[in-house]
Amino acid sequence: MIKADKSKRTFFKKVAAVVGFVAAADYLGNLMSVRGNPIQQANDNSEYDVNKQKKVLLQKQLVSMTDNDKKQMLDELLDIHNKNHA
DSSP states (O other): OHHHHHHHHHHHHHHHHHHHHHHHHHHHHHHHHHHHOHHHHHHHHHHHHHHHHHHHHHHOOOOOOOHHHHHHHHHHHHHHHHHHHO
């Protein structure tokens, strides 16, 4: 009975070692592939940003300013300019 218990324990130790080895190899493989191709990763990130910006621009609409809006904005700009140069 003791031998059977030892053989199970030995078996599970080997299984745990193999699982640990496979997990470490997978982690290192992913790490190397990410570090090995930083240009591709940068291109992917850039493409993602460009697509995100395009999507935002497509959702925006051009709204004409009324004369009152233009006058108000011009007054605000002139006030800021006069405060800076006063």
